[in-house]
Amino acid sequence: MIDRxxxxxxxxxxxxxxxxxxxQIEKLLDRCESETLKIIQPKYIYKRFPVTHELSGICVxxxxxxxxxxxIREHLKNCNEIFLLGVTAGIELDRKIRRYMVTEPDxxxxxxxxxxxxxxxxxxxxxxxxxxCVSSEGYHLTWRFSPGYGDLPLDTQKELVxxxxxxxxIGVSLxxxxxxxxxxSVTAILGISDTKRDxxxxxxxxxxxxxxxxxxxxxxxx
Numbered sequence: 001m002i003d004r005x006x007x008x009x010x011x012x013x014x015x016x017x018x019x020x021x022x023x024q025i026e027k028l029l030d031r032c033e034s035e036t037l038k039i040i041q042p043k044y045i046y047k048r049f050p051v052t053h054e055l056s057g058i059c060v061x062x063x064x065x066x067x068x069x070x071x072i073r074e075h076l077k078n079c080n081e082i083f084l085l086g087v088t089a090g091i092e093l094d095r096k097i098r099r100y101m102v103t104e105p106d107x108x109x110x111x112x113x114x115x116x117x118x119x120x121x122x123x124x125x126x127x128x129x130x131x132x133c134v135s136s137e138g139y140h141l142t143w144r145f146s147p148g149y150g151d152l153p154l155d156t157q158k159e160l161v162x163x164x165x166x167x168x169x170i171g172v173s174l175x176x177x178x179x180x181x182x183x184x185s186v187t188a189i190l191g192i193s194d195t196k197r198d199x200x201x202x203x204x205x206x207x208x209x210x211x212x213x214x215x216x217x218x219x220x221x222x
Contacts, residue, residue, distance in 0.1 A: 001042045001125065005033050005117050013113040028110055036114040040184075041090025043170040044126040046083050047163070048192075051076065060084070065159045067189065071150030075142060079191035083130050085144065086166045087123045088185035089115055115184040123186055130190060140196045144188035147178075154178050160187050 007029065011021065049061040057068040058076055067076075076082065093115050100108035123144065131141050147156035157178045164187075166172040172185045180186075 002037065002040070002118065002121055005036065005114055005121065007033070009117045009120070010110075010113050013116055014110065028107065032107060032110040032114045035096065036093065036111060036118055039090070039092045039096055040115075040118050040122075041088075041092060042118075042122045042125075043090065044085065044087040044122060045164050045166065045169045046085040046126060046130055048081060048083050050081050051079065053077075060163070063159075063163050065163050067152065067156065069151035069153070072145060072152045072189070075145050076189075076191040078193045078195050079142065081192040083141075083190045083192070084160055084164055085123070085126055085130070085188045085190060086161065086164045086170060086172060086185070087119055087126055087187075088170055088172050088180075088182050089119045089122060090184075091171065091182045093118070093184055094182045119184045119186055123188065127190065134192050139192050139194055142191035142193060144190055146186060146188045157187060160189075 010029065010033070016025070049063070051061070051067075052059045053073070053076075054066075057066040058073060059066050060082065067073075093111075097108055097111050097115060100111055102108075127141070127144065134141055145152070147160060148154040155178050157174055157180070161167070161172065161174055161180075166187075171182075173181050175181060
C-alpha cells in the first residue's frame with residue numbers, strides 16, 4: 001500500500017535541515033525507511049454518521065457519542081454529517097522500535113520518526129478514499145481533527161475507539177491514559193460540508209501545544 005515514505009517529513013520530525021544531512025544520516029534513513037516499509041501492517045477503518053448540533057455538543061448519530069468543545073463545534077459548523085476514522089501501522093513496528101531503543105538508540109529514534117510518517121501516510125490514503133466518496137456526491141471534507149486538538153478532550157478517544165470497534169476491526173486499544181496501542185495509530189474526525197475549504201487552514205490554531213511547538217519555532221508545522 002505504501003512503497004516509500006516522505007523523507008522531508010521524516011527529517012523534519014528529527015529536526016534536521018537540508019544542510020545537516022550527511023552521507024551517514026542518509027544511510028541511516030535508507031535503512032530505517034526500508035525496515036519500516038517491510039514491517040508496517042497498514043489498517044484503517046472509517047464510518048459515516050449524521051450529526052446534530054445540540055447545546056450539550058455535537059451528537060453523533062444514535063451512538064450516544066457527543067463531541068464537546070467550542071473548537072470542534074466551530075470546525076463542524078457547516079456539517080450535518082461526519083466520518084470517524086481510525087488508522088494504525090501495526091504492533092510489529094512498536095516492537096522493533098523498542099528493541100532498537102535498547103540496543104541501538106540512534107536507529108530507534110529514526111525508526112520512530114519513520115513510523116510517525118508511515119501512519120500519517122496511511123491516514124492520507126484513507127482520507128483520499130473518503131474524499132473520493134464525498135466528492136462524487138458534490139461535497140467536501142474538512143481537515144482531520146483529532147481528540148486532544150483544541151478543547152476537544154483527549155479522552156474522546158475512548159468513545160471514538162469504541163464506536164469504530166477498533167480493537168476488533170484493526171487491533172487498536174487504549175491505555176488508561178488514552179494512549180493508543182499500537183502507538184503508531186491515530187483517530188480523527190472529518191466533517192462533510194458543501195463548502196470547500198483548505199483542509200490544513202488554521203490547524204495550528206486548535207493545537208494545545210501551539211505556544212511551545214518545536215515545529216512552529218522552526219517556521220514549519222506538524
